[in-house]
Amino acid sequence: MFTRILIANRGEIALRILRACQDLGIGTVCVYSEADQDAGYLKYADEAICIGPPQAAKSYLDISRIVSAAEVSDVEAIHPGYGFLSENAHFAEICQSCNIDFVGPPPEATRILGNKARCRELAKKVGVPTVAGSDPIDNEEKAVAIAREVGYPVMIKAAAGGGGRGMRMAHNDVSLVSGIMSAQAEAGAAFGDGSVFVEKYIERARHIEIQVLGDRHGNMVHLGERDCSLQRRHQKLVEETPSPVVSPELRAEMGAAAVKLARAGGYFSAGTVEFLLDPHGRYYLIEMNTRIQVEHGITELVTGVDLVREQIRIAAGEKLSFSQEDIRWNGVAIECRINAEDPDNNFRPCPGQIGRFFPPGGPWVRWDSHVYSGYVIPPYYDSMVGKLMVHRPTRADAITCMRRALEEIVIEGVRTTIPLHLEIFGHTHFIRGQVDTNFVEGYFAKK
Ligand code: ADP
Helix, strand or coil: CCEEEEEEECCHHHHHHHHHHHHCCCCCEEEEHHCCCCCCHHCCEEEEEEECCCHHHHCCCCHHHHHHHHHHHCCCCCEEECCCCCCCHHHHHHHHHHHEEEECHHHHHHHHHHEEEEEHHHHHCCCCCCCCCCCCCCHHHHHHHHHHHCCCCCCCCECCCCCCCCCEEEHHHHHHHHHHHHHHHHHHHHCCCCCCEECCCCCCCCCEEEEEEEECCCEEEEEEEEEEEEECCCCECCCCCCCCCCHHHHHHHHHHHHHHHHCCCCEEEHHHEEEEEECCCEEEEEEEEEECCCCHHHHHHHCCCCCCHCCCHCCCCCCCCCCCCHHCCEEEEEEEEEEEEEEHHHHHHEEECCCEEECCCCCCCEEEEECCCCCCEEECCCCEEEEEEEEEHHHHHHHHHHHHHHHHCCCCCCCCHHHHHHHHHHHHHHHHCCCCCCCHHHHHHHH
């Protein structure tokens, strides 16, 4: 096992990894930008190193600064968390070449599975269902022909995309051609790779993703699904497991498909295979996230598996300590992402200083957050304040518990998404489990 790890991230996930390291008895080095110099979690690290100015490109995304910090602090491994460099195969390779273990998948696997177009290609090869669509587009006429063949509306997606960037919907030939051009430009600027492809738009879909975990010795399991259908602008707001619409048989089938794909791509570590599930119960791969996900905690609650701890053990070469048959799913866990956003202003990020603050707690509640009274949410990074999770034997109990926790939190000084979550948790369609990926947007359109 490692004796010292560098955490190449910030905020709640840096704190989550710090906690896993402490539980494992591993020393920690945190890196931080000037915008995070007062962050409270830094005091839990054995060493904290400033790596540059607030802009992510000059700090958390700057490979040379992070690797230099790792070398001077003499760590054996780097945990990238999520976002920033977590899905950057080049970064993983540089770590390897410096004799530092990367807590994540091998770079060759990220290059295939972390690219939406290549991942689709591999899925087709191994018989995992994909959404009907095209290969990367090299000419517009071909794209129009494919869109007509699969039928409008279609999605235009960046192969290297993530976080909704480089993604457009098109309802006809004209919006397809202009959408391709703007998606290519956006993806080129954001990811340095402008290649895009077209996919049929699946109506009234649910987002169902499967957590996988594999070691370097060829053992791989799935830990069931998370239903992330509650989204705004294609970004997740609420996640739950198990999904109210996934039967044990469907879980086993989708789990096996996810493991088959991950294995075929030479994957190890924690990863998530994302699918859309249509109203007829058919599922289609959309992508794989080759890292720990924001919403990993609800899977931890129902399975009892500490995913971050497992990631670290796997990176150190240890074997999975359980097999598929050992995994049991207990009760229902739900997560709300609490963001500093202004609901009255089109959910514009709302950075600033937190005034009076009272965290949620009590029985069945898990609050993963790095904020406290007086903390200043910097404007440079994402706007997440914390992840509120609950775990109860039934979904109805979990909803009641979440309402209690949402009503308890006090966060003054910044606007948050808490009022939106309270509305969702009081909505009959959500309570009955009858939602799809358009539920939140549809609800606001009607308001
Ligand atoms: P990103 O990596 O940018 O987050 P994803 O491919 O994961 O993009 O898709 C994000 C969300 O967009 C999905 O959860 C779903 O709501 C919507 N989406 C993506 N592809 C499709 C599709 N083919 N049909 C319908 N909705 C889609």
